[in-house]
Amino acid sequence: MPNPTAAMLVIGDEILSGRTRDANMHHLAGRLTTHGIDLREVRVVSDDETAIILAVRDLSDKFDHVFTSGGIGPTHDDITADCVARAMNTPIDVRDDARAILQAHYDRAGTDLNEARLRMARIPGGATLIDNPISAAPGFMLENIYVMAGVPAIFEAMLASILPTLTGGAPLLSQTLRIQRGEGDIAGPLKTLSEQYKDLAFGSYPYQKDGAYGANIVIRGTDKARLDAAMVELNQLFPE
Amino acid sequence: MPNPTAAMLVIGDEILSGRTRDANMHHLAGRLTTHGIDLREVRVVSDDETAIILAVRDLSDKFDHVFTSGGIGPTHDDITADCVARAMNTPIDVRDDARAILQAHYDRAGTDLNEARLRMARIPGGATLIDNPISAAPGFMLENIYVMAGVPAIFEAMLASILPTLTGGAPLLSQTLRIQRGEGDIAGPLKTLSEQYKDLAFGSYPYQKDGAYGANIVIRGTDKARLDAAMVELNQLFPE
Incomplete structure (x- = not known):
């Protein structure tokens, strides 16, 4: 059975303006690979309301799981929850369970649960809360969409709590051979080898270092024995 | 007149598997912002052939410019040029001008222009070549699509050569105020301020450091005087 598929939706002007370098994509990619879920696309x-709604609908239709990152805080630019609700044609309002979590958190901190903070208790009907062990404001899952915070520490904590609840497939294994020859010399034999192992994926990632060309050849698959066999042949094709 | 819009398409299993952290997105975002082109989406x-073709078509329809990164080398997994040609319904084959560039490069290096390397001279009909000062193999532009290498040094060199040829708008300026209070305290006054400056974009990017909460408030826009005026008001709202 093929592995479940996933997409990620990152919501954030700060990344598109070049102000911030996204960190959650790389973390999610690694964790899903280990868990046996194939991350097929990131957007x-x-x-922007329209952009978020269209992307949520499209990715939710195409993939088994959609993980979002960003836009669930208390400020006016935090519109992810409302957009996800609209994308899924679900009503959204302050929900008692989410409000209680925030109330308890801010009571402990001696901080007022003001109108802005209460925005973080806006949860679509039918959604299940995702625990936020760091700053209380919950994420949520609605159908196949997992709405999480953009702050990396919180994103990672939320992901850690939901990933065990998702059925994964076989973890994607990979092995790498670094070949100190130009990709143009590697390409022919590599193509022939890849055609003998159609159940595996062969990637070639070129580099240039100190004026010399080389490539990391990465073989990926879920069957360790096949992967080992292909690596033996790859080593024979390109002896050091 | 609003700034031209752009999208980026990154082609690469290595990023989705978590093996590699993308670097080109951050570089492109910064350069476009300075040039006055609004980067609206990254995918x-x-x-995968179908995934690339559908994304190219969709982004080419929606945005003024589409920049792609990756998949134009000599190996079997380098399918970007063929996919872009198919997406745009344009024939593709080895083109004489591209072949001549490669031939000269490999002659100088004393390397054989073999069948695999010749793949890098496959250029869609009607496309214009993009110079590759590092490893010769050219990128190309076809309609509003700019096809570039994934290796960061080459991607950056190619972008540097095409960006001056693209009409930009007003550079997007930004100013940041770091406020050492929780976002929940900032949100109300910030929303009110943002409604008085609808020509500017107000972003709030929370952080947590040494147990204390704070946020970087970023105001963006193209009119420096307006930006300065908003920053004065923001500073008054949140004195140090």
Whole structure:
């Protein structure tokens, strides 16, 4: 059975303007690979209602799981929850369970649960809350969409709590051979080898270092024995 | 007149598997912002023909410019040029001008222009070549699509050569105020201020450091005087 598929939707003007370098994509990619879920696409869109709604619908239709990052804080530019609700044609309002979590958190901190903070208790009907062990404001899952914070520490904590609940497939294994020859010399034999192992994926990632060309050849698959066999042949094709 | 819009398409299994951290997105975002082109969306798709073709078509329709990164080398997984040609319904084959560039490069290096390397001279009909000062193999532009290498040094060199040829708008300026209060305290006054400056974009990017919460408030726009005026008011709202 093929592995479940996933997409990520990153909501953030700060990444598209070049102000911030996204960190959550790389983290999610690594964790999903280990868990046996194939991350097939990532989209980064701006804090724009139409763009978010269209992307949520499209990715939710195409993939088994959609993970979003960003836009669930208390400020006016935090519109992810409302957009996800609209994309899924679900009503959204302050929900009692989310409000109680925030109330308890701010009571402990001696901080007022003001109108802005209460925005973080806006949760679509039918959604399940995702625990936020760091700053309380919950994420949520609605159908196949997992709405999480953009702050990396919180994103990672939320992901850690939901990933065990998702059925994964076989973890994607990979092995790498670094070949100190130009890709143009590697390409022919590599293509022939890849055609003998159609159940594996062969990637070639060129580099240039100190004026010399080389490539990292990465073989990926879920069957360790096949991967080992292909690596043996690859080593024979390109002895050091 | 509003600034031209752009999207980026990153082609690469290595990013979706978590093996590599993308570097070109951050570089492109910064350069476009300075040049006055609004980067509205980034997509990362795998080395899959259908996924690339659909993304190219969709982004080419929606935005003024589309910049692609990756998949134009000599190996079997380098399918970007063929996919872009198919997406745009244009024939593709080895083109004499591209072949001549490669031939001269490999002659100088004393390397054989073999069948695999010749793949890098496959250029869609009607496309204009983009110079590659590092490893010769050219990128190309076809309609509003700019096809560039994934290796960061080459991507950056190619972008540097085409960006001056693109009409930009007003550079997007930004100013940042770091406020050492929780976002929940900032949100109300910030929303009110943002409604008085609808020509500017107000972003709030929370952080947590040494147990204390704070946020970087970023105001963006193209009119420096307006930006300065908004910053004065923001400073008054949140004195140090």
